[in-house]
Amino acid sequence: MSSIEARGRPSVFRRFVQSRGGLGLMFMLPAAAFLLCFLTYPLGLGIWLSFTDTTIGRTGLFIGLENYAWLFDDPVFWLSVYNTMLYTTVASVLKFGLGLWLALILNQHLPFKNFFRAIILLPWVVPTVLSALAFWWIFDSQFSILSFVLMQWGWIDAPINFLGDPNNARASVIAANVWRGIPFVAISLLAGLQTIPQSLNEAAALDGATAWQRFTKITLPLLTPIIAVVMTFSVLFTFTDFQLIYVLTRGGPVNATHLMATLSFQRAIPGGQLGEGAAIAVAMIPFLLAAILFSFFGLQRRRWQQGGGE
Numbered sequence: 001m002s003s004i005e006a007r008g009r010p011s012v013f014r015r016f017v018q019s020r021g022g023l024g025l026m027f028m029l030p031a032a033a034f035l036l037c038f039l040t041y042p043l044g045l046g047i048w049l050s051f052t053d054t055t056i057g058r059t060g061l062f063i064g065l066e067n068y069a070w071l072f073d074d075p076v077f078w079l080s081v082y083n084t085m086l087y088t089t090v091a092s093v094l095k096f097g098l099g100l101w102l103a104l105i106l107n108q109h110l111p112f113k114n115f116f117r118a119i120i121l122l123p124w125v126v127p128t129v130l131s132a133l134a135f136w137w138i139f140d141s142q143f144s145i146l147s148f149v150l151m152q153w154g155w156i157d158a159p160i161n162f163l164g165d166p167n168n169a170r171a172s173v174i175a176a177n178v179w180r181g182i183p184f185v186a187i188s189l190l191a192g193l194q195t196i197p198q199s200l201n202e203a204a205a206l207d208g209a210t211a212w213q214r215f216t217k218i219t220l221p222l223l224t225p226i227i228a229v230v231m232t233f234s235v236l237f238t239f240t241d242f243q244l245i246y247v248l249t250r251g252g253p254v255n256a257t258h259l260m261a262t263l264s265f266q267r268a269i270p271g272g273q274l275g276e277g278a279a280i281a282v283a284m285i286p287f288l289l290a291a292i293l294f295s296f297f298g299l300q301r302r303r304w305q306q307g308g309g310e
Helices: 003-008 012-018 020-049 066-072 075-106 113-125 128-138 145-152 166-194 198-206 211-239 243-248 260-268 274-283 285-299
Strands: none
Touching: 020 274, 066 274, 075 113, 075 166, 075 211, 075 260, 113 166, 128 145, 128 166, 128 243, 166 211, 166 243, 198 211, 211 285, 243 260, 260 274, 274 285
C-alpha cells in the first residue's frame, strides 16, 4: 500500500466516530461515567462492606457471611421484612386502585379539568419531608385534626393514638404514602388513557357493550403495558421509602414501622455498624430485582399487551 493511499484512508478512530453505533456510544459515555461513579461504585462498596465488620471510624476485616447469618437470627430484621412487604403491598394496591379511578374521572369531559389535574399533582410536587411533617401534625396524639373532627361528630370519645400504637402507626404511614403516591399513578395512567382511540369505545358502545365491558375488554388490555411500568416504579419507590417513615415514626413504636431501608440506616449510621447496615441494604436487592424482572418479562409478552392469554 502506498503512502498516498494510507493518508487517504480514514483512521480506525475516525471510522468508529463516523459510524452510527460509534456516535451513539460517544453520546452514552457521559451517562455511563455518571452511573459508574454514583451507582456502580456505591453498590459495589456496599456489597463489600456487608462482608466485613466495619464500623464508623474503624476499618473492618473480612468476615464472610457472618453479618447475614446474624441477620437471619435477628427478629427485628425479620419484622422489618414483614413491615416492608406489608407496607409495599397495601400501599401499592391502594395507589393503583385510587390512581386508576382518578385517571378515569379526569379522562372524561369535565369543567375545569386542567385545574383539577394540576391540583392532583400537588402531593407529588411537595417535598417528601414537608409532607411527612404535615402528616406528623395530622396524626399528633393531642392536637390531631382527625381526632378533633371525629370527636366533634361524636364518633370517638378520646383522641386516637395514631403513631403510638403499632397497628395504628402502620396504617398511618401507609395512608401518608398513598396520599403522596397517588398523583404519580393517576397522571401516568391518564397519559396512557389519552393514547387509546375513542373510536374503539364508540364502536363497542354501538354494538351494545356496557361501560364495564368496554373497560375490561378495551381500556384495561390496552392500558396494561403502562400499568406494568407504572406499578414497577411505584413498587420500587414504596419498597425503598425512607424519608416518610423516618420523619413520621423513625421506625417506632417498638419497631412496628421499621422498613428495611430505615433499619439499615439506623444500624449503619446512628448505630455505627456499617457492615451490618450494608448487609440489610444488600438483602433488599433480591426483592428489587424480582419487581424489575416481573415488569421486564411482562412487557415482552405481546399477547398480554394485547389483552390475550398465554
